[in-house]
Amino acid sequence: MENPYLPYPVRIDDIQIATEDKSLKTFKFVFLNEEDEENFSYNAGQFAEVSIPGKGEIPIGIASSPVEKGFVMFTVFRAGAVTSHLHNMKVGDVMGIRGPLGNWYPWEMLEGKNILIVGGGFAFTTLRSSIIYMLDPANRSKFGNIDVVYGARTPGMLLYKDELVEWEKRDDINMHLTIDSPAEGWDYNVGFTPPVTELKAPKGDADTFAIVCGPPIMIKFTLPVLEKLGYSHDHIIMSLENRMKCGIGMCGRCNIGKELVCKDGPVFTLAELNKTPKEY
Amino acid sequence: MKVIKIDKKDWAGGLERSRNTYKLIGPVKEKDKDISSFKPLGKDMLPDLDVMATSVSPKSIVFPQEEVMLTYTTDESKEDCNLFKSHDKDYSPRAVIGIRPFDAAAFLLVKKNFDTPDYRDPYWCDAYEACTFIGLAINNPDSLDFSPSTKTGPFDTSGLDVLLVETEDSYLAQVVTEKGEAYLNAAGWENEAGNGVDKQIGDMKKAAETKITSSISYDKIKSKEILDLYNADFWDQASFACINCGTCTYVCPTCWCFDIQDETRGKKGIRTKAWDSCMFPLFTIHTTGHNPRGTKLQRVRQRFMHKLKYFMDKYDDGIMCVGCGRCIRSCPVNIDIRSICETMNNYEPAK
Numbered sequence: 001m002e003n004p005y006l007p008y009p010v011r012i013d014d015i016q017i018a019t020e021d022k023s024l025k026t027f028k029f030v031f032l033n034e035e036d037e038e039n040f041s042y043n044a045g046q047f048a049e050v051s052i053p054g055k056g057e058i059p060i061g062i063a064s065s066p067v068e069k070g071f072v073m074f075t076v077f078r079a080g081a082v083t084s085h086l087h088n089m090k091v092g093d094v095m096g097i098r099g100p101l102g103n104w105y106p107w108e109m110l111e112g113k114n115i116l117i118v119g120g121g122f123a124f125t126t127l128r129s130s131i132i133y134m135l136d137p138a139n140r141s142k143f144g145n146i147d148v149v150y151g152a153r154t155p156g157m158l159l160y161k162d163e164l165v166e167w168e169k170r171d172d173i174n175m176h177l178t179i180d181s182p183a184e185g186w187d188y189n190v191g192f193t194p195p196v197t198e199l200k201a202p203k204g205d206a207d208t209f210a211i212v213c214g215p216p217i218m219i220k221f222t223l224p225v226l227e228k229l230g231y232s233h234d235h236i237i238m239s240l241e242n243r244m245k246c247g248i249g250m251c252g253r254c255n256i257g258k259e260l261v262c263k264d265g266p267v268f269t270l271a272e273l274n275k276t277p278k279e280y
Numbered sequence: 281m282k283v284i285k286i287d288k289k290d291w292a293g294g295l296e297r298s299r300n301t302y303k304l305i306g307p308v309k310e311k312d313k314d315i316s317s318f319k320p321l322g323k324d325m326l327p328d329l330d331v332m333a334t335s336v337s338p339k340s341i342v343f344p345q346e347e348v349m350l351t352y353t354t355d356e357s358k359e360d361c362n363l364f365k366s367h368d369k370d371y372s373p374r375a376v377i378g379i380r381p382f383d384a385a386a387f388l389l390v391k392k393n394f395d396t397p398d399y400r401d402p403y404w405c406d407a408y409e410a411c412t413f414i415g416l417a418i419n420n421p422d423s424l425d426f427s428p429s430t431k432t433g434p435f436d437t438s439g440l441d442v443l444l445v446e447t448e449d450s451y452l453a454q455v456v457t458e459k460g461e462a463y464l465n466a467a468g469w470e471n472e473a474g475n476g477v478d479k480q481i482g483d484m485k486k487a488a489e490t491k492i493t494s495s496i497s498y499d500k501i502k503s504k505e506i507l508d509l510y511n512a513d514f515w516d517q518a519s520f521a522c523i524n525c526g527t528c529t530y531v532c533p534t535c536w537c538f539d540i541q542d543e544t545r546g547k548k549g550i551r552t553k554a555w556d557s558c559m560f561p562l563f564t565i566h567t568t569g570h571n572p573r574g575t576k577l578q579r580v581r582q583r584f585m586h587k588l589k590y591f592m593d594k595y596d597d598g599i600m601c602v603g604c605g606r607c608i609r610s611c612p613v614n615i616d617i618r619s620i621c622e623t624m625n626n627y628e629p630a631k
Contacts, residue, residue: 004401080567096364257585
């Protein structure tokens with residue numbers, strides 16, 4: 001069996017500044033060995049350990065989508081030692097990726113359902129992966145209506161702007177973009193994500209699921225809104241973050257009760273989270 | 281069960297013969313100190329078999345306090361610059377002489393963490409599989425031994441390949457596995473004990489178990505809700521004295537939490553796995569500064585909930601404790617897992 005601690009070697013193929021404050025960058029990696037790409041086959045919602053020799057590893061959600069081939073993409077916020085180092089690396093540099101890790105949004109169960117996606121700030125990475133996956137011609141017919149509420153402080157802080165604009169033009173996905181306060185040239189919603197969700201999101205029912213990913217404050221105010229809209233707790237799907245090292249359920253730090261966020265998660269329904277200690 | 285009688289006069293000789301096939305590891309007392317641990321037995325070294333429970337558990341035999349997992353170089357003139365490589369290790373056969381039954385049983389609990397259907401930790405598993413466990417029954421348990429109530433006990437063979445039972449002039453070696461038999465052959469110990477040996481061992485086992493007065497009850501924990509126990513009012517009291525030194529987790533044979541760190545010297549580097557502890561705030565702190573277990577109460581609760589409730593719910597196989605008593609003996613503020621377990625077991629949430 002493979003050594004689960006040994007990262008696949010990758011080369012940085014592209015780096016894009018993702019937000020106007022330059023605190024986020026999007027990295028595209030290609031595998032040095034072709035067969036590793038196949039071994040790395042993943043589902044939307046999973047994460048990986050981004051691994052830099054001498055600096056360490058960090059768990060980051062995979063922003064590329066299973067239907068995009070030839071690379072894997074991560075959008076990374078500059079926060080600690082590893083991410084600060086990564087932000088200073090160059091195209092062509094070699095490092096490692098270990099994964100894919102964790103569970104994913106329950107795509108099989110979601111087939112035939114309407115999907116509401118609620119995202120805030122830079123927690124939009126695995127949501128992007130999910131949208132690209134659902135919009136893929138091979139997959140779009142598997143899902144009902146798709147609604148996306150995505151908010152950021154300013155237009156310049158929205159991730160993947162080109163794609164957002166493209167999705168706005170499509171008729172098979174309902175986009176509800178919002179920023180905190182009015183800005184010149186902004187033709188979409190204004191206001192925080194929770195109230196915009198209340199106004200624009202479809203009502204909850206047995207065939208509609210919400211996937212929510214964002215900063216704690218957004219989650220806190222969005223959950224009551226979803227309840228009000230009629231979403232039951234087992235129809236609200238969330239993705240957690242915790243400090244991690246191994247990513248394979250062994251090192252013991254990311255648990256919430258008996259569940260390990262790295263291996264049993266990061267994706268849980270609100271109904272599942274209701275039964276666990278709030279240690280995240 | 282096959283029992284070989286080893287004359288004490290041939291003890292050192294047999295160990296020596298077995299060195300042709302095995303590296304030997306055993307309990308060693310520090311000179312002039314009241315500290316003991318399992319160490320490789322160098323030439324002419326014999327295991328200190330009168331040590332009851334070593335100060336730190338023998339978990340380091342398969343889970344060293346720090347071990348190299350991967351290596352790398354950051355030298356750009358090298359072709360393999362920034363590529364991680366597996367670190368080759370010696371997993372040749374080794375025999376662990378004189379391990380106590382509860383310590384060997386602890387490996388079976390920890391194995392559930394490192395050898396799973398999804399992932400296999402090669403460092404832990406390879407080292408574990410390289411070991412042959414030649415255990416030593418406990419004839420005179422100490423006052424802190426509560427191993428029988430954790431599904432092991434002074435003569436438990438569950439984690440062993442051979443169980444040695446010490447009599448006045450011999451060791452009766454009960455063969456538990458083929459691995460164990462192979463070791464006895466390598467040591468050249470072949471004389472089968474005569475009739476009546478099973479009864480003799482049985483009587484000694486009973487005598488040892490009768491001497492144990494300490495116990496732990498967890499029969500009612502399974503039916504309680506995690507959140508009821510988690511939100512119980514006794515954690516404040518239970519954690520009050522704790523100074524978060526982490527000693528309990530370091531001496532424990534079943535604590536398995538670890539950290540991963542890179543260390544670079546010049547341009548050569550290693551990625552290591554090292555013991556960590558749920559008692560330390562840094563264990564769980566996020567880069568943002570947010571800490572899900574930022575208070576002492578939360579960390580003490582985590583340790584006991586993990587051992588006595590989460591483990592039980594996850595694996596449905598008892599608690600993550602073998603009753604060795606080390607954490608009780610080593611705790612500087614006298615926190616006692618037995619009384620906390622009892623409090624949990626008897627806890628009834630307010631309706």
